[in-house]
Amino acid sequence: MAKNIRIIPRLDIKGPNLVKGIHLEGLRVLGKPEQFARYYYHTGADELIYIDVVASLYERNSLHDIIQRTAGEIFIPLTVGGGLRTLEDIREVLRAGADKVSLNTAAIKNPAIVQQASRMYGSSTIVVSIEAIRQADGQYLAYTDNGREHTGLDVLEWAFKVEELGAGEILLTSIDREGTGQGYDIALTKMISEAVSIPVIASGGAGNVSHLDEIVTEGKADAIAIASVLHYEFISNNDSVLDNSDEGNIEFLKSGKTTSKINAANLNEIKQSLYNKGINCRYKPEPTNQDDHA
Amino acid sequence: MHNSYNVAIIDYEMGNIFSVKRACLEVGLQPVVTSSPQVILRADGIILPGVGAFGDAMENLRVRDLITPIKEGVRQGIPFLGICLGMQLIFTESEEFGSHKGLDLLPGVVVKFPPYTAAANHIKVPQVGWNSIELPRKREISFWRESPLSGIEVGDYMYFVHSYYTIPNDDNVVLSNSHYEGTQFCSSILHKNIFACQFHPEKSGRKGIEIYDNWLKSIIKHKGLH
Numbered sequence: 189m190a191k192n193i194r195i196i197p198r199l200d201i202k203g204p205n206l207v208k209g210i211h212l213e214g215l216r217v218l219g220k221p222e223q224f225a226r227y228y229y230h231t232g233a234d235e236l237i238y239i240d241v242v243a244s245l246y247e248r249n250s251l252h253d254i255i256q257r258t259a260g261e262i263f264i265p266l267t268v269g270g271g272l273r274t275l276e277d278i279r280e281v282l283r284a285g286a287d288k289v290s291l292n293t294a295a296i297k298n299p300a301i302v303q304q305a306s307r308m309y310g311s312s313t314i315v316v317s318i319e320a321i322r323q324a325d326g327q328y329l330a331y332t333d334n335g336r337e338h339t340g341l342d343v344l345e346w347a348f349k350v351e352e353l354g355a356g357e358i359l360l361t362s363i364d365r366e367g368t369g370q371g372y373d374i375a376l377t378k379m380i381s382e383a384v385s386i387p388v389i390a391s392g393g394a395g396n397v398s399h400l401d402e403i404v405t406e407g408k409a410d411a412i413a414i415a416s417v418l419h420y421e422f423i424s425n426n427d428s429v430l431d432n433s434d435e436g437n438i439e440f441l442k443s444g445k446t447t448s449k450i451n452a453a454n455l456n457e458i459k460q461s462l463y464n465k466g467i468n469c470r471y472k473p474e475p476t477n478q479d480d481h482a
Numbered sequence: 483m484h485n486s487y488n489v490a491i492i493d494y495e496m497g498n499i500f501s502v503k504r505a506c507l508e509v510g511l512q513p514v515v516t517s518s519p520q521v522i523l524r525a526d527g528i529i530l531p532g533v534g535a536f537g538d539a540m541e542n543l544r545v546r547d548l549i550t551p552i553k554e555g556v557r558q559g560i561p562f563l564g565i566c567l568g569m570q571l572i573f574t575e576s577e578e579f580g581s582h583k584g585l586d587l588l589p590g591v592v593v594k595f596p597p598y599t600a601a602a603n604h605i606k607v608p609q610v611g612w613n614s615i616e617l618p619r620k621r622e623i624s625f626w627r628e629s630p631l632s633g634i635e636v637g638d639y640m641y642f643v644h645s646y647y648t649i650p651n652d653d654n655v656v657l658s659n660s661h662y663e664g665t666q667f668c669s670s671i672l673h674k675n676i677f678a679c680q681f682h683p684e685k686s687g688r689k690g691i692e693i694y695d696n697w698l699k700s701i702i703k704h705k706g707l708h
Contacts, residue, residue: 191606191609191611191662191663192611192612192613192639193611194610194611194612229687234611234612234641259500259501259504260504260507260508263501263504263505263508263684263685263686263687263688263690263691264641264685264686264687265641265685282498282500283500285500285501285504287498287501287685308495309497309498309533310496310497310498310533310534311534311608312497312533312608312610312643313497313498313533356608356610356643357610385606385607386606386608387606387608387610387611410606410610410611411610411611469612470612470639472637472638472639
């Protein structure tokens with residue numbers, strides 16, 4: 189059997205809220221992350237990713253609360269990233285209930301932390317997040333701080349390096365595509381996924397179900413992170429998410445408009461579509477003949 | 483309400499065990515994260531979790547004097563659950579970075595998936611993600627109904643993270659098989675009070691929690707007999 193593609197809702201979190209921007213900027217409040225996480229768990233998410241997009245010490249407690257509240261009832265792997273700087277930061281989010289951590293800035297500033305953390309918690313616990321921006325000459329460079337800080341690192345070389353350091357997976361985000369709904373960066377994903385032996389999670393750009401199909405078949409992604417496509421589906425079916433949005437820009441939500449490039453879909457629709465195209469995922473079609481094993 | 487049962491989750495610094503603890507709490511077990519031989523031997527159930535390298539794991543068990551209490555607990559019939567690396571450790575030896583002796587509770591070896599090559603249809607090792615579990619050849623679903631996999635259906639998905647898998651000498655202990663990129667491997671075993679799975683039931687959603695619940699029932703049954 190071919191590899192099983194994981195479908196991973198990605199929840200970008202600011203303070204107590206789930207947010208979504210374009211190119212990781214211009215963040216809009218979508219609601220409470222707990223409600224989205226719970227919904228995704230019950231509708232077939234294979235894992236969840238929480239990224240604290242404006243991580244600061246001040247807001248870290250609120251992230252810990254969100255992890256703690258959800259980890260006790262959500263029994264699928266939870267990856268948490270954003271602003272984790274030290275082994276102590278890693279330990280704290282794992283203790284709060286994360287199964288894996290995602291490192292970006294810390295890994296670039298101090299690559300040894302990848303090695304130390306993977307030795308301490310196992311490679312499978314350490315995800316390195318790479319935020320890539322395509323340059324005019326076609327080269328991809330790694331950035332930090334949601335694509336704001338230039339590092340000068342070549343993405344392919346950095347991917348080889350983090351694999352060597354012991355990272356268990358790579359979360360590969362195309363900042364160019366992120367939030368645009370124009371589709372994943374296939375060339376970027378294919379280049380990295382074929383180069384390394386560890387799994388690559390493609391992130392950034394999904395606007396409809398056909399984008400998921402092509403990032404697997406052409407982009408060779410091992411897993412797919414999805415945000416807007418899922419978030420907008422949840423919002424469109426759940427009025428209650430607007431309650432208690434006490435900070436941030438909620439005008440977008442009140443307007444009732446979603447971004448036109450995004451065709452919302454739920455996890456079941458996404459998985460059914462992939463399954464029908466012959467892509468393996470955790471999906472069981474409704475049995476045609478009932479054979480009761482209960 | 484039944485009495486609460488204490489489960490010793492063995493802490494030997496091999497990976498993140500918080501999710502195992504939460505799964506125990508979810509089904510009503512009282513988890514104690516411990517590296518105390520006394521606590522392990524007094525527990526109603528023993529869980530050996532673990533991610534990481536086989537050799538490091540055996541060394542960590544050895545320096546904490548945990549090898550003897552684990553073997554003794556299993557010998558006394560305390561229900562034992564091995565997860566992921568904790569499944570691999572119960573076998574005779576592993577080929578991971580040279581050859582390492584395991585706990586040898588069951589005869590068998592631990593081997594690695596075939597190496598990754600870009601040409602070989604792009605095989606990624608470790609396997610990270612969901613995979614289905616199947617009945618061993620010539621077994622019927624009744625085989626699972628009388629085991630911690632009771633209520634699990636053939637083809638149900640579980641969450642795996644591993645580069646190595648076990649080959650038990652005795653086919654009869656194989657409770658389920660799975661396939662990854664053309665390789666069939668043993669994904670769980672059951673032998674008397676020893677149950678172990680290569681996948682992580684604590685990360686396998688509702689079906690995985692059912693497995694913890696079934697294992698709790700085997701603890702209750704065991705206590706009833708003593």
